[in-house]
Amino acid sequence: MRALRKARLATTMGTLAVACLLATAGTAVAKDPGGSQFDVEGNNENDGGQTLESRIVYTGSTGGDKAESLEGFAPVGDWTPPACWYEPKWSPDEFADEFRKSWDIPHASGVGEAYQSSQDYYINGHPYKDFNKKQAGKGIWWDAVRDEARAEEGDPGAFACDTKTFWVENGEAPNVENAVTPEILAQLAYARIKVPDTTVTLAPPTATKVNLPTWAWLDPTTFDEVAVTASLDVDGVNIQATTTAKPVALKLEPGTDDAVTYPASGECVINADGSIGEQYAKGKADQTPPCGIKYLRSSGDGTFDLQATITWEVTWTGTGGAGGDLPDGTFENAQTVMVQEIQAVNR
Template sequence: MRAVRKARLIATAAGALAATCVLAASGTALAKDPGGSQFDVEGNNDGDGGQTLESRIVFTGSTGGGGTDTSGGFTPAEDWSPPACWYEPKWTPDEFADEFRERWDIPHASGVGEAYRLSQDHYINGEPYEDFNKKEAGKGIWWDSVRDEKRAEAGDPAAFACDTQTFWVENGEAPNVENAVTPEILAQLAYARIKVPDTAVTLAPANATKVNLPTWAWLDKAEFDEVSVTASLDVGGVNIQATTTATPVSLKLEPGTPDAETYPASGECTINDDGSIGEPYAKGKADQNPPCGIKYLRSSGDGSFKLQATVTWEVAWTGSGGAGGDLPDGTFGNDQEVVVQEIQSINR
């Protein structure tokens, strides 16, 4: 009971410290109590998508941060989102000692002294840890929470749900907390970082189509293929990874006006055996209906219609130890301007 009460006191003190630090003078670093898992520093690597500096996870692949021809992340097709916070291995005993002292290097203010004393007792004075567990160096590592910066800034309560204080984990043991990083959690975090190509379909006619004449639409496999992101973590003997792969499976066409018909009637163009979607127009097919396309029933006048082309991506993952599975499908699309003209006739 005494240990439980001590943990609660530390968490309470950490909250008081956070409130105190908000009132600190401008230019002073926002210090957080390691005992309260309150670190929240922007950064990591370029194009990090909102992870905090404290994360040791490395993301590679189609993240959009390497100058590749990618556009944006997709939207889950169902009510689902990756973890807004999680726990991961962070520090050796010496590293945690340095981190602890750096975070407490702040001006003295009301409430800070008591919080500091409680944290010293907890991590230095043997209640329950002694000198940051330096005698246990090499036998384990300190774990702490990480939150998604963007969701935290948006006020998402889920980003603040990982409030367990910094804890020690022996080598080979699994942390007994919800959202401790696993291959599946890495896969979910990788999902949030996938960047997919722009959904710009090829149209024929290309520049302007005519009323009541079919417009062919397609996506070539060579320009539109699967993408993947790998998330890996190698810290203090914890070495896990997961690769999340998104594969295009269908194209949804929305003409931008109710005065139109789609091919097929559902507007859903499925993927072909060769990985392409739809079929390129070729000479001699003018009298045929396209397997994927649109027929506009009125002109766009002096303007244009906004054709929305949305691709559905099927998502799966594989990870350390043979783990793997499916994640929710994702959708991503964009608008294209389509000019529709009347067919000109000559009256004699």
């Protein structure tokens, strides 16, 4: 049954949010476990206040206690992870319990036809009988979940998973688009990767001078690869994927046209030891840095906004030896730079 309009619903477990039929204001709400699922959030053990609708668990560089100092990165291009997907959800007995709680509305108006349709579908043998209880241990009921943040943004993809709750035999793959696979888990993990808000080190350490090269670098001890693992282990369905992001380049944009970058493209590649650029040392002030900037005019009483964009190369591996590449991610960080004129001494 398709919902006439959506409403947020909570069961006594605090885990079921489903498509609904909502009558006029003030009437009871009928929850149809045979319809499409709505209002669902992922289960991240590092997040506070999460719901448990999704059975997927995320571990790794997801923020956790360091959430304030970590940020997500943006995919290159218009790629996005799935906004909704299908997961294994319930054994026959569990689904029967959820079904009964969903329809525990004897005095609601306008739901009789929908209730009868769902009864026929899951209980009366058209096509399922008694929630497939005779098949207990031989399969599991699957249903849809969605990315609630994407739904709140109005992303239509979050509402695209509208297939009824369906049964899948053990060892068989669901024949529906966006059913969870290692690759989909990898894509969902991608959206939860957090990277450090890294500030580029600039030198010489005193204020930057006009027409003198400024060296820029990132230390490998604070600038390293990060990873998130998404896993799903429900009644015989056990799959997982790890998505890894590795920093590969830094692009510098001086914040003014009156500057040159080193190299000319402004793109500094990663070194063999994992660092980017070269650390400044005394005596290198007049040398050309492998990664840096030379400002051609003073910033006056203000500053220039140096934009540092780090590119992260993203790959994944998963259950059964699956794996591949995902779109690169970029993270931008702005920092202010004061540029002063060199003071000449007249004798």
